[in-house]
Amino acid sequence: MEAHEIQKAFINIYGQPDLLVRSPARINLIGEHTDYNGGYVLPAAINKETYFAISGNGTRTCNVYSTYFDETATFDLDNIQPSDKSWANYIIGAVDQIQKKGYDVQGFNIVFGGNIPIGAGLSSSASVECGLIFSVNELFSLGIDPLEIIKMGQKAENEFVGVQCGIMDQFINVMGKKDNALRLDCRSLEHYYFPLKLDDYCIMLCNSRVSHSLATSAYNTRKEECFRGVEVIKAHYPEVESLRDVKLTMLQHLLSELGEDVFNRCEFVIEENLRVLESCEQLQKGDLAGFGKNLYDSHYGLALKYKVSCPELDFLIGFTINKPQIVGARMMGGGFGGCSINIVEKAYKDEFAQAISDAYQQRFEIKPEIYEVASAAGTSELFISEHINN
Secondary structure, three states: OOHHHHHHHHHHHHOOOOEEEEEEEEEEEEOOOOHHHOOEEEEEEEEEEEEEEEEEOOOOEEEEEEOOOOEEEEEEOOOOOOOOOOOHHHHHHHHHHHHHOOOOOOOEEEEEEEOOOOOOOOOHHHHHHHHHHHHHHHHOOOOOOHHHHHHHHHHHHHHHHOOOOOOHHHHHHHHOOOOEEEEEEOOOOOEEEEEOOOOOEEEEEEEEEEEOOHHHHHHHHHHHHHHHHHHHHHHHOOOOOOHHHOOHHHHHHHHHHHOHHHHHHHHHHHHHHHHHHHHHHHHHHOOHHHHHHHHHHHHHHHHHOOOOOOHHHHHHHHHHOOOOOEEEEEEEOOOOEEEEEEEEEHHHHHHHHHHHHHHHHHHHOOOOEEEEEOEOOOOEEEOOOOOOOO
16 A cells, blocks of 8 residues: 555544654665674665554544554553554554653554565564654654664564564664665664665565575574574683674684584674675675675575575575676575565566566466565655545
8 A cells, every 4th residue: 555545544534644654664685694693784775665644632542553454453551551463562562662761652543554565574563663653753742863763663573572673674764765775783883874876777576475484493593503603702712792703714713613503604694794894885886796796695605504595595596697687686584485685687677577486486386476676765754645535
């Protein structure tokens, strides 16, 4: 659904809204599994968005309608409890964080929905959390600054929803800038923008539409392996606090002590951080070929050293190899499913979408979803059209 449809849905239920807000999804260009290791990531906000229409209602009750699920949830600001509707907990958890910080929230009516593909790994959850906090902040003039919105959004997901996400998704949702990628230092939260001007190329996402059951358990295991590696390395190099501090030369003589699996996980993270830094320089210089090579190197590191890929993702990446119209591709996200990201010549994009879809469907009997996306600004207010009525 688009913004005007959300506004119309609001009008049909509650009357004209006071505020209309857009909140983007995100891609991560490069820098996978580096966040919880204190490293670097390079995300961009994109033009797939959640929209919110909201008005105050002068009560202590909040009424929330989701067009995604065609359901309403109601909760009391003076007695916040988790809902049995899982989608509502992203909203309730965000309001809970605002109140815990001592801000004076009043009752409101809200309708939200949008065009972010659910389950594609584009961080629709951060879009909902931060978009809601931004909306309530603007509606009631609470004066919450952007970094606080980011941290509240992450805490809502960690504490109320129960997903232990890092801060990248919420950060890029709020701080995104059109035609730019953002390099985030996950340890210090320092961030810098780099131009994402692809000229004759575009970003295509291929959603594998699979999610293997290994995803959660393997993710937790990888984190443990990295932290175990840090403990071993720290015994030799006391200055090491996380893999961010480790140089490849430090690892070389520790293979037998770390064991092959932990060694490989650590080596991948160290190399991936270097790839992020190098990719930023390449974007600055307009070196798309070099940037594309880093995407491929990232994928094969994820597949062979970090071991979080799967046959479907490897097939999607393999399909792009030796095609001059594609400069780079990799799996994106935690692994074992989700999307691949591809930098594709604009003139070839329709042919690419058809060819990769046919090949994937023939191999796995699953029709993938293909989306073209472009960089976008972070969460912001939209103009309310006076011409929409019910």
